[in-house]
Amino acid sequence: MDLQFFADEQGAEKTEPATQKKLEDARKEGKVAKSKEIANGLGLLALFLVLKIWVGHIGVSFLEDFEAVYNRIPEICKLIYSPIPDAGMAILFRDAMIKIIIILLPVLLVGMLVAFLSDYVQVSWKPTAKPLEPKLNKLNPISGFKKIFSSQALVELIKSLLKIGLIAYIAYSYLKDKTGMLFSLYDIPLMQAITLIGDTVIDLGIRISVVYMVLALADFAYQKFKFSKDMRMTKQEIKEEYKNQEGNPEIKGKIRQRMREASQRRMMQSVPQADVVITNPTHYAVAIKYDPDEAPAPVVLAKGADILAMKIKDIARESDVEIVENKPLARMLYANVDVGAQVPPELYQAVAEVLAFVYHAKGKI
Numbered sequence: 001m002d003l004q005f006f007a008d009e010q011g012a013e014k015t016e017p018a019t020q021k022k023l024e025d026a027r028k029e030g031k032v033a034k035s036k037e038i039a040n041g042l043g044l045l046a047l048f049l050v051l052k053i054w055v056g057h058i059g060v061s062f063l064e065d066f067e068a069v070y071n072r073i074p075e076i077c078k079l080i081y082s083p084i085p086d087a088g089m090a091i092l093f094r095d096a097m098i099k100i101i102i103i104l105l106p107v108l109l110v111g112m113l114v115a116f117l118s119d120y121v122q123v124s125w126k127p128t129a130k131p132l133e134p135k136l137n138k139l140n141p142i143s144g145f146k147k148i149f150s151s152q153a154l155v156e157l158i159k160s161l162l163k164i165g166l167i168a169y170i171a172y173s174y175l176k177d178k179t180g181m182l183f184s185l186y187d188i189p190l191m192q193a194i195t196l197i198g199d200t201v202i203d204l205g206i207r208i209s210v211v212y213m214v215l216a217l218a219d220f221a222y223q224k225f226k227f228s229k230d231m232r233m234t235k236q237e238i239k240e241e242y243k244n245q246e247g248n249p250e251i252k253g254k255i256r257q258r259m260r261e262a263s264q265r266r267m268m269q270s271v272p273q274a275d276v277v278i279t280n281p282t283h284y285a286v287a288i289k290y291d292p293d294e295a296p297a298p299v300v301l302a303k304g305a306d307i308l309a310m311k312i313k314d315i316a317r318e319s320d321v322e323i324v325e326n327k328p329l330a331r332m333l334y335a336n337v338d339v340g341a342q343v344p345p346e347l348y349q350a351v352a353e354v355l356a357f358v359y360h361a362k363g364k365i
Helices: 020-028 036-077 086-123 141-148 151-187 190-230 235-246 249-269 307-318 327-336 345-361
Strands: 276-280 284-289 299-305 322-325
Touching (some): 036 086, 249 299, 276 307, 276 327, 276 345, 284 307, 284 327, 299 307, 299 327, 307 322, 322 345, 327 345
Parallel strands (some): 276 322
Antiparallel strands (some): 276 284, 284 299
16 A cells, blocks of 8 residues: 555655746745845945935035025015915925925935845846735734744744844943043033034944844845745655646656557558568568659668567568568668668668569569
8 A cells, every 4th residue: 555645745844945947936926035134234334324424414404404494484474464374384394395305315315226236136136016916815814823923923033132132232332431421412512512412323323234234144144044945845846846847747658659659550551562671580670662753762661670570571461562581781771761761872782682682573673
């Protein structure tokens, strides 16, 4: 009894690496080895680096725009004695927002570019809308509870706790030596205090971003490992995929067998038209026909070995086709000339002698 018949295929161990087709199908579904921490880490690092370079210009621009907007208020209200009208406030707010966007535009563009590059480096460029398609199984509460209490959820919790712990440690290590500076903020001018706080926040942010990037790279390596493990296949899945791609080997074998049988039937039907069957009496048989109107050289109509050779000889006897024994010639013809092909020039002499013998025996010459 084959006990494998009772085995649960779903419980089969996935030990085989994923095939290229499965990886391509997964890619079309939006399933790739990607770490969102890479994008977050690069985004934070780029943000603080741009701020470190651009923050002075941003601060000056904000002050200038604030002064410009503030100075326009009397212009809007000068024709009336009431507070700023709604239309004037809308114009003022619109102009202020446009100026703020222009000031922050370099930061926004850098953020977009970093987000794009982080995904491109991880998974290259192949957009798909599959992940956006609604799926009813995502609304299944049982599946939701399984995800909450799964090993993946535990890994994510550990990662979050690790990030929080490292960020807290880095912030504490950096700020513990600056407590005196922070307490002195009340005694220094406002602009100097703002600059000092800005430099402190940016430097701390860069340190946190660098450590975050180290965690992100470790998470990316883990995601690659996890994706490779999740994509593994059972041997049965690989067989089924091969069948779907290449066709069932058993069916293809049967098709080839039927094609051979059909070819043999057509070959046997042409044996009665032959002038002679040359044999190596027990192993090979080759049927030859010579018609100068059809071909300049004799043509092999049929050939076979062993049982097929016996069938050719039987049909030749029934059709009154001459059978001539010539062992070397039979072997040469069988090995070197395909069915339907002409005899090569190096065998002309030998085949001509056999045909002359047959024609003489039948009184044709």
